[in-house]
């Protein structure tokens with residue numbers, strides 16, 4: 001009976017993995033199809049959709065914009081969030097628990113609600129520049145990921161090391177930089193990776209903030225899927241998937257995947 | 264242990280011109296709690312002073328104030344005539360060995376030691392030489408390129424010391440550096456550290472809650488209690504002539520007998536205790552409630568000449584055998600009164616319940632006012 | 640990426656030191672000020688907006704939403720979507736997470752990575768893949784026909800089947816990972832102990848396994864429910880206007896019909912649902928039997 005139970009569970013697990021990978025594999029397959037229709041199985045193999053990417057200007061612009069926004073917002077969140085997390089961990093500010101929850105709470109709000117809030121606020125404050133509005137919103141989106149991982153890393157960090165560095169002649173900021181930063185690097189890497197992915201992949205917030213000429217990749221992709229789905233979309237998606245896997249492998253080499261996921 | 268302390272060269276104290284480190288009237292509060300209360304401490308150059316007290320009495324706080332990691336609410340801190348009260352921690356040139364060493368796990372042993380030299384901008388070649396010297400000092404030459412996480416507790420301890428002294432600090436602070444080591448290792452490290460620091464001639468403040476450690480290592484001991492220094496003196500002074508009941512009880516074993524002064528003359532007082540009349544040196548008004556303290560090793564079995572000795576009879580409550588010596592406990596109805604007697608050789612007849620006569624020199628008795636709330 | 644939202648009570652890592660001002664505390668200022676202005680203020684303004692129309696204070700938005708069976712139905716749709724998605728994810732995710740937690744060694748790492756990887760793939764990309772699968776000439780129909788379940792390909796796009804298939808596909812890892820992290824901590828000897836005391840497998844499951852894994856169930860359930868109740872991309876692409884949800888209404892209110900009060904009211908209602916859910920789950924994990932940490 002127990003044997004049967006564990007066999008059943010393993011079967012479900014196998015089924016789940018196949019199930020989860022189905023749409024991803026489909027996209028990869030279609031991107032190599034020789035045909036413009038998505039029939040299964042595909043009639044032949046070709047790289048033409050990858051070649052046609054070279055001319056997909058609006059798509060490439062969107063990739064570039066999303067990369068910038070994700071990288072910048074992650075970097076800003078890393079700096080602001082880490083400083084805040086230090087103050088929280090060290091009990092430098094009152095109500096540390098409330099502050100920590102507040103800084104991590106954008107993750108708990110529905111994305112569309114956040115997006116609407118940003119849209120309204122940008123209008124009310126007269127903020128017209130799409131790029132900066134997007135960037136500010138994405139800092140808010142990425143902040144919780146940084147807070148969570150950095151707070152978790154800091155809880156394992158011995159702050160006596162910072163004191164030791166100061167007693168050896170480094171100012172407080174220099175001590176943080178030379179001792180704290182290298183020691184919580186795994187937290188930075190995993191938090192930064194999740195933050196980057198969250199920003200790069202964000203649809204519900206960005207949809208309210210983009211304009212005709214400034215579109216992030218998820219918006220542009222969805223547009224294309226709705227308007228004129230062809231394997232070019234699959235090709236760019238395939239590249240995204242490969243890029244993600246590459247990033248995961250690099251980060252895994254740096255800090256270990258299990259460690260990233262468990263934080 | 265008292266032998267070791269008294270074996271220090273008698274001029275040890277005289278060598279240290281006082282006032283190299285001067286902590287004057289320092290007060291530190293955390294919110295409503297006053298952790299240090301107008302505390303003053305003066306330490307001579309190259310002196311090794313221990314701060315001894317129970318945990319929570321403010322030892323670490325005092326150390327962090329001297330280091331500059333905390334700012335005092337009142338008072339001043341000077342080292343070598345320079346007022347450091349408002350100087351940032353990283354400009355004080357004070358070395359610290361932390362309780363859990365606080366070694367940098369992302370750096371190797373050698374890089375840990377070089378950290379302070381780099382911060383001070385010492386040229387590379389000189390760095391390497393100083394690091395090698397420091398490693399030699401703590402006998403860790405072979406470990407230069409190891410990861411610090413791969414070291415044992417005692418080895419980490421040595422690296423922490425090397426890292427702190429390699430920058431030639433004007434003062435070295437050590438916060439319970441041996442608390443994470445097992446007893447055997449702790450004892451070797453105590454002696455070794457003492458030798459290293461004496462050779463280097465570094466002025467050191469050493470925090471501990473372990474009285475044996477303080478007695479073994481220190482030139483002087485500052486016994487702390489609730490944010491104040493109760494007694495500052497050489498180990499033998501602190502042990503043999505404690506200034507307060509607190510010091511007497513915190514440092515070493517002691518017997519404690521409550522009583523009321525009934526009279527006195529010639530610098531001696533007579534005290535009525537549950538064990539009978541006891542005489543001790545001191546000046547107290549008749550009727551004062553006092554506590555008499557005696558070290559167990561000062562007490563011997565049998566009667567002594569009446570003029571020089573106190574002789575009492577009591578019932579043995581407990582016999583504790585230590586091998587080289589035996590401790591006898593006498594108790595009275597009041598549980599708080601206890602008489603500990605340390606005997607090198609145990610008379611065959613002694614066992615719990617037996618009546619016995621013991622004696623000690625009148626001069627070996629210390630009298631202190633009874634603590635408030637001690638109403639007998 | 641969000642593994643267990645109630646872990647957000649991360650502040651337990653903070654030392655409960657009594658506070659006294661320290662100039663170093665200023666390092667928190669930039670982040671706090673930024674989040675105050677860029678996050679708290681807009682959300683508060685949105686809540687404020689829902690109570691205001693052109694003539695000042697009004698509850699017109701709420702009256703419109705809560706008084707109109709059409710909108711009530713839409714709220715019902717969102718809740719139904721979230722409930723079914725959560726239930727299916729739990730039913731499938733529980734045994735899968737159990738197997739994942741019981742396997743040891745290198746296989747655990749590999750299988751864990753395989754569950755984790757799809758999470759990092761863009762939702763738009765996955766949903767795009769799903770729409771291709773659901774086509775008349777897609778893989779689902781291909782399999783169904785070739786396995787002999789149906790004679791001719793049937794229409795799957797824009798059906799509720801494709802909706803739930805897609806929702807579960809996208810959100811299942813959010814259920815498995817919190818379950819897994821609780822089950823991994825579970826001491827297998829407890830189960831042996833229960834069995835050795837003569838308890839049957841069903842009894843062991845109900846009296847030992849389930850109560851001990853309840854925190855994972857609550858964490859995963861809360862997470863999946865709260866993201867699927869607010870899901871927008873997946874339902875939008877898979878069923879579109881045939882199955883209107885609160886998210887669709889909010890997006891339309893702002894992007895098409897420009898009825899801001901309607902959108903704001905809907906947003907606040909969704910906010911209340913999310914907040915209630917999070918409070919409920921943090922209450923549940925605190926009650927005995929559901930203890931965490």
Ligand SMILES: Nc1ncnc2c1ncn2[C@@H]1O[C@H](COP(=O)(O)OP(=O)(O)O)[C@@H](O)[C@H]1O
Nearest residue numbers: 293298317318319320321322323324325656657
């Ligand atoms: N940062 C702080 N905030 C509030 N109270 C503190 C702080 N640091 C120490 N204390 C309190 O001050 C007292 C003395 O602490 P400490 O100096 O660490 O004692 P010791 O080192 O002698 O064990 C303790 O009661 C402790 O609770």
Ligand SMILES: [Mg+2]
Nearest residue numbers: 319322323324
């Ligand atoms: Mg201490």
